[in-house]
Amino acid sequence: MLRPEPMMYFRVIVPSAYETELIDALISLGAIHLNPHAYRLSLSLPPLLQAVLEGRVGPNELDVDAALDVIRRNLSESDKLRLEFEAKYREYRELEGLRAVLLRLKDWGVEPVVFRSGDKPVVFKLFTGSRSGVERAIRRLSGLKVICRSAPLDGEAALLVVYPRWAEAAVSDATEGAGLRELALPDSLKVPMDEALRAMEQEMLRKRRELLEVLSEVANLMKSAVEYEYASRLELLEQLSKLCRDAPRRLRELREALVDLAALEVCAKLLRGELPPESLGDGVGQIVVRVRGLISRGREEEALGLLPPKVAERLRPVILKVEELEASMRFTEGLAREVAEEVEKEIASARAALERAATLALVEGGVRSGALLRACNERLRKALGWVDRLLRGEITAEVPPAKDRLILLNKLSEEVTERSQEAEAVVNVVRKAREEVLSGAGNLPDEDALEQLVVAVERCLESLERLLSYGPFIEASIRAQSLIGELRIFRNRRVYIAEGWIPKRFAAQLETCVRERIPRVLYLKVWRLRPGEAAPVKPRVRGMLRYLSKLAYSRDVPSYWEVDPSLLFIALFAAMYGMMFGDIGLGAIILGLGAWLYASKRGLLGMSPESVRFLGSLMVLCGASSMAFGAAYGVAFLVRAWEPALLSPIHDVGKMIEVALIFGVAQLVLAMSLSVVNYLLARDYFGAVFSGTGLLGLTYYIVGVYLAYNVAMSGFDLGCLLREDLLPLTALEGALLVLIPASHAIRALLGHRGEATEGFIELMELLIAYPANSLSYIRLAAFAIAHEIFGVLAEAMAESMGLIPSLVFANLVVLVIEGFAVGIQALRLVYYEFSTKFLRGGGFFFQPLHLSASEEG
Template sequence: MLRPVEMRKFRILVPQQHELELVHTLAALGTHVASRGGVEEPIVAELAEVARKRELERRDLERALKLLEVSAGVEGEYYRVARAIVEEISQLERLEKYVSKLAELGVSVEQLRGKGLVFVAAVPLEASEASKVAAAVEGEGVHAMSVKVGDETMLIVVGLSEKRDAVLSILKGMGLRPLEVPEWIGPSLNAGLKMIRERRRALMQEFKNVISYYVRTKREGEGKELAMYDEYVELGERISSMYSQLKEIAKQVGSEIRTRPPRRRIMCERRQVERALREIKERVDELSPKVKALSERMIELRTLSEELTRLRRLSKYLSKLAELGVNLDQLRGRGLIFVEAVPLKPEEVSKASSAIEREGVHVVPVEVSGEESLLVIVGISEKREEVLSILSETGLRPLEVPEWIGPSLNAGLKMIRERRRTLARRLEYVKRAIRERVDELGHEVAELLSTIRAMERCMNALVVARSVVRRLRILRRHEYSIIEGWIPASYSDELKRAIEERVPVLLVEIAELKKGEEAPYLSRLKGFLSHFTALTLALGVPSYWELDPTLILAALFTLMYGMMFGDLGLGPILILLSFLVERWKSFGEFLGLTPSGLATLSTLMKACGASSTVFGAIYGIAFLVKIYESPFSPLHDIVRIVAVAIFFGILQLVLGMVLNIVNSLIIGDFYDAVLGSRGLLGLIFYVSGLLLAFTVVREGLSLGVIVEWPHVLFLYVLLLALVGVAVAPIYRSLAEGLSLGECLAEGFTSILEMLMGLPANTLSYVRLAAFAIAHEAFGLMAFALAPTLGHIPSLLLANALVLILEGFAVGIQAARLIFYEFSTKFFRGGGIAFKPLSVEIEVEKR
């Protein structure tokens, strides 16, 4: 239980096309896979070596450029950018040679640019042409001389500035071009040389950045998997949207769309998936405008339906008005008398009638149906505008009769019936056409939806593979996938059997770990005890090669909590509260705890409550009240409780050092196990010091006793251990070739820790006694308040304060002692938590 679950390391090699099936198999077996994804080929590895160099030389540039040409291709963006940088570096190097030579000759920038009385032209040329060109330009009354610049020749022409144009014309005629000094060089050639070198360094760094980025993108798969997954998610959203639209349309036209199984099964292989996504996208692009057109066709259907509904209502109203003898001219306000027909609800009739009748018109309510009435208003035409104004204010709208209805209401009713028949035929035709189209499109979209859903498992594996699969490419044609990771030793045979059955593997290696080799940490604790791992993980993830301190930390934490908070009454209350906390989700949200975090807190409360109950029985205290005379009372046995607290602290510190010795021996670090300040010498020093301190206290604080026989032996042992820890770093410096100064500083720090840290850590445990005494003292406070508040209220108040404030403070103190005083003596950390491979991916809603 003090060691994590034993691990085995595995390495699996498969052909690249089977890597996704391998990922799924490993996820099903709950393996922990190393995150080392990407493509690894000899060219990429060599480019990575170039990028890691601190200073690049010319041959490094040429070699890297050649490798980049082979790997990325001459048309590749990385190659073209890198080649442009190398060409600019070459130009700068050539410019640097010429400028350096000109600076030696005392030439200035102004002379090279022809801005002074005398100009200088520097012409790079072949050595065989130098005499011929010199003779040609000297005919213009200037001086010319040739100088060697490395393996090249440069002709320097000097003369008055008025001759410069003529000289340049001669040089141009001979196909020569003088050296051009860039505008950014200045103010002198020496300053320009520094600028050239700075520019060259910047370009070298830029070249390294290009190579580094290329290596990173190759090793990370160039982001193709993420792009494919994004495309998959986008296609899924588009298909789902089309399916929803078609399903709604089908419902409106009396049809139905059902999901269908995929027409063909897509192999879970990268190229097959890529091809399938491409085909699905092409089909979705074809179907999208068709679905959009069908949605637009639905607008016509809705328009026809609304028009039929309007005509049906109009026919109903006009039939009632025709029965009353109303004519069209009256409805349109063209005669002496006007008539307005206002559709409204039956409950609105009386209110509308009283408002309108005040204008001196007649109002006749007519029932059209149980839910609809028609308010017929009759009056002389001069009142019509006032009536319309009142109707507008009350939110009522009179019936509008279309202009195409006439010449009478009965004739208009016939026209409406004929128009309704025409619209109904058109509506049925459009609905039938839409139904046929939606059935056709729905069949395809439903199949696409099934296909895209069936690909989810494979697409998730594709993204996971990006970070856990390392690809080995040989001769640019053969590509293999390698996955490395760890599995509990008890499942190693099952892993090998499952891999060989499900995936055509080329290699399966499962090996025991070498001492000190990296491996993930997985606690052996299960069920109730597994919640205590939170104490260990609060320190950090333990290294695989150190003891798992979870049970020790849990035992010490609960013991110290109970010792400080011993109470037969409040202990069970703490246990009852733990059940409430476990189910109180809003409390967890307030504290920022997940459900598992709440479960851990509840478990700690149960353990601490049980410990408090046990110590409460020892102290004879319940709800801060002394209920029986116990052989041990913190308040009345202060010296004894302090001694117990210090003794308990000594045991913890000794245990911490022993654990450190064991951890060091496990990994083979004999130096730390024997010579370290927390190793064997440190333990000898601490125990010797404790024996001397006990002797001094026993002899009435007489320091002279430590030099008397046989106590002086402990003093000698203590001093030898101290000297041993101090000089041990010198041995380390000689054995491991480390800096002597750093090693001596380490020894000095270790001595300070032993002389000051260990005594301070020991005395820190006095807080156990202090809180135990304080807890019992709170009972006295309750009795002191009893005359004022009453006996029961004062006890209730004191217990509530103790449970909330002291209960929390005691937990902090117990945590501090195990996290600082105790665990710093042995805990190393720096491990990685065992995390089973998962192919479940959460997609953010767009």
């Protein structure tokens, strides 16, 4: 319980074709915590393209050969950008060849200006070709009055021939016969050598910029493609997740619409005589018969008195209309018979509207409570049961088939959206029909219309149930999709990487699951964590302890290589609360309120249900502890109920302070012992021994407490420290006070940064913090004494306001104010005095993709 569940690290690599199978395997296992990393975009692109996007490659740093290789590996032969890059690459290579020629001419001491055309008697020409061809040409020219210079050039050879103009034909025959090609320098390079080289460098730089621009365009296009593919999948999953979160609201609306439809149907059956009023039961049928009878006899006002006030108010205009029409009948005797009949029809129509509205208002309550649902048709009852089952979450979780999964999910998203719109239209139609009937302005829908509305609701329920059955998979997929990395290797091939942590007990299950579900696994390894490696913390707490452990984790989450202090936090907090607030009566009230909050499972005062359960569990713990100490103190509702079993805080003040200090010393010794254990778990043996909270610090504290006790017992005479029996301990205390900071100073001299500052801080803690922390526990006694003083105060007030009222007043004040203040004090002692001695924190909780069946077990 004091250590988190053992974890192991895993890494899985599969070809990109099996990404879906990888996600399915991880989700089916569920109890894994994926490690987020930057594989997706930083490694899914070739490193050169990633460097270009990040601006780490400029024209001068560009490796054009590597760039050409990347282009050819990732783009097809007919791709426009590839063709453009290859053309610019050839141009760049030609420029490199010319630069090599210029450098060779510079080695020969030949200026490019000599190649300018003119009528000079001596001609300079350059030729290139194979080395054997150059050698043949030199042999053929040896009989002529020419000068030849040759040198290797880019896998071939270059030949410079200087000859008199009259030998032009012979030189041409010799070079052509040897298979050489004339290399003509551009006119822009027929300038002095330094100027030609500068021009060549500028031209090559310009060409490199053009190559980099094309490469950058390719990188951006590939990045956009990767991001679009990833974003499209994630967007679809998030859209489905949003629909899942919206489903309960939609279901509640559909249930409301179905209830209204049921009420409309029951009302229609009653008015058509298909359903006898007596069958309604619960007295509703009798009221319906009575209301309809009053309306038919023209006693509308009496009928309104039997209806809900809001409905009666809405129907008042209809009654006024009936009264006006009846008044007009008195003046129709001299009018045409047709006019009188028309008025009578209007009166009958108004009374029929009244009867419909009154009947609907009366049966609605019974339908909503479920009492009258038996009067509805079977299809409508099944639809209502279907909605209730979905609202209760009674849905079998499913995984969509791997084949064409994205297409299926996309169709489901469109289907749910479309049918939700249909359902919204149904809700509006039903709501409008109900409102019109209740206001006396509309007729009841016929059977066919009701049937069509129910069918539309059923279609929506079918889609929503399928969506909700995929809900756990969708949520887990969103987490997995965003945490699984993509890596590009070997030309266009991509692999997907998943790595993270898994509880040791599921390690074998992971290997089996991955091997069975994925046809081809490139790499799979599960290994033990090395000391100090980061890992999530999975606490071993269940039930009410799961809520109480938040008391510790609110301080900080311990790292994987630390003792989990949650149970110690809970036990010490409860003990200190009870010690300061020992009262069996008030403790019982706190316990009762806490039990009610814990069992309510509802939000309260803006708090979430989870927070309310945490508060309830904390109050149960505090109440139980308060009752236990109250029994020991013999106190109930601030009144002495029996003789104390241990001590009375108000009568044994000195002993109470002594108990509080002993409790504090024991707590600090425990804290430093845990610190030693944490150092050992992290393989920090220096800290375990030489730290202020290590073995030396623990020894310093225990010896210091013993010496302080002897000083106090001698009337605070410091001279007692030099007594023969205490002198060795006094010397040891002084040596430890020097040794602990000195050890950090030595480490600082050996090159460990921050150790000198750490040593000074620990010296201050040894001198000031340890005594202050110990004395801080006196507040345990102070609040225990103050609690009983309130009882004395209540007895003093009894003379003026009576014993019972004074006790009630005092108990209310103590319960509200002291009960809260004591909790703060206990929390402070645990958070500051106790936890700072050993808890380093910085951990993070284990967050599984979802709670698998194996995990639930």
